[in-house]
Amino acid sequence: TGGNVFHMWQMLGFLQNKESLQYSVSTNKWTWDVASIKRQTSLNEGAVGIVVARIEGFTENERECLKVCCCLGFRFYCRPLITVGPALIEAEGEEIHLLIDSLIDHGLLENVNNTRLQFAHSKIFEAAERLHPNESSRARANLKIGKLLLEDMGDNLNQRDEAKFFLCVDQLNRGRDLIEDEQFRTELAKLNLRAGKHAASVSAFLPAATFLETGVSLLKQTTCWQEQYELCLE
Template sequence: SSSAHCKSSRNKIIGWDELSLQLISALVADMEINHFLFIASYRDNEIHNTPSLVAFLEELKRKDITTTDINVGCISRRDVSELISDTINLPQHLTKSFSDIIYKKTGGNALFVTQFLQSLWDEELLVYSLECNVWEWDEGASDAKEILDDVGVLMAKKIRQLSIGCQHAIKLLACMGSKCSESILKLFIHEGEENQRGRQNTKKININYDSNDQFSMLDFAVDEGLIEKEGQDYIFAHDQIQHAAYLLIPEDERGQLHKHIGHLILKHSPDNRVDDVLFLVTDQLNRGTSFIVLEEERLGIAMLNLRAGEKAMSLSTFLISVSYLKAGIDMLPEGHWGKHYDLSLQLYSLYAEAECCIGNFQEVGHAIGVVIKQAKSFENKLRAYATLMKSLAAQNKLQEAIHIGFGVLTRLGVQCTPSPPDKSVMMKDIMEMKMLLTKTTDAEILNFREMEDENKMTAMKFLQILVFYAYLGK
């Protein structure tokens, strides 16, 4: 509930997905909620790539909700001067000309300032004199040095200056997102060791391949400020660094690498632990589908997407569930309803439910239409009919939902009248039920045999839905 999360002692960070924005919108508009401060951080030059965020910000203005815009720009010339002075431990009057050069080159962009300083040190234009016990710099060379005005290009250049092994490790990290656990990275390092042993056995050469060296390479990247280590996780220090590292992978090799990563993680995950890495594995394989042509392999990925979709649904992350289930459907081969009926039925039925949860009713109708057309039995259509009723009710088409519900009950053998019975008949039925219950103790009711008739159990579920819709539509 909102009251459970909107407390002075709680801080939460969430992303920009559509459902999260809907939640935030509801919380912001609720005047009864205290201790709720919403801070949105975004790059103003990228906001138009996120239509849902644009719509959200416009909605806040329409609702007259008090907002404060804070433009976090570049740091001032004075701030750059203080930064340089503190960094090289010299008074500002001695570093002024040097800091002016850096400000002119970087425009006060904090990331550019730190990277420009680092590049000066790398090229020995900024050095520490052991003789004089002070930092010294070459102003002329520093002023003549070019600086790249694109963060991505700047980061890519810095990554290329690392060792080949370190570059490879960072590229692997970039494929897996903003962070990756050490245990996952070890899989690729151990794979490299096995490959080296294979070459050693065939070529009779002695290669020293130490996994500790591989992690020392990552530690070097940590020292360079490209990545950070928190516990057992390696995390990119900035999303632009991850983006730059990913772009260093040739475009025609990215899909193959994602496929390889997904298969390797899945291969080394015990059956009872696959759920722990389910999203990671499925994401990787989905990004490598262009390199997956064997039908058996594509079916395996479709099954993984079904599992991931089910898990996402259980976590109420419906938009994510939709993406997995759609990916699973796309992996099905031609003629899949005939050859892989159960998998097709599960994917389409759950896909309709997930789309219903996010209000994409047009897609719900399409998916349900496919199920009703392809399902082999009426029982296999029941799940789709239940979703269709919920979809219609959500669109305030209660009478249509009720009509479908009555139709389903009739097919299940339950006699229903479309119009309400006479009030006296209803009272008679209620009194008869009361008489039966008064003659039965609680203990006897608890000892009743559980219902086993599948049709009756299904009918009860539809009756439960219908009672609610009938009440709303009265």
């Protein structure tokens, strides 16, 4: 484990889950199987590999929940997870709360406060990202999350729930390469304009520039000035 405390902790948990390391209640001692430990650890890729191996032993819903969590970011609000969960995890509100509690008990997530969660370590976040087999899978998940959040905000779409609005636009942007419908790309460009203006109004100039540049990239470059003059100008 190279003297890394996190790596050591994950290794011990992994070996216990694999029953290579067990506590004997009858003798009040730890027992271990050296041959089994050598087999289990010879293929690991460091701390991330161990966490990935642990996650493989979780229930399908726990793994799906982790996949959604990593799309939301290293630190994220609980409410969006509750909103998109039924469509992506096939679990209702109370079940999602139980999944969150389970992942906290496993030591993968931790509470920041009453409304926010975060991954317990950057290596755990990295391991959760590996649950997506490729970038296309991650982008599809981002796009679906963005669409679900957009649908949830409905006709009342505004910046009143600032964090949710920015998250929605960010998720859609991360999946924008998969959007083929030109009308939806134009609508997303408008959302980026709104997000960029709002970010600039609170002096968040770097995010504002990112939103605005993304909005420009969504427009059809050959005809946008003829078809969307006002939008292009803004």
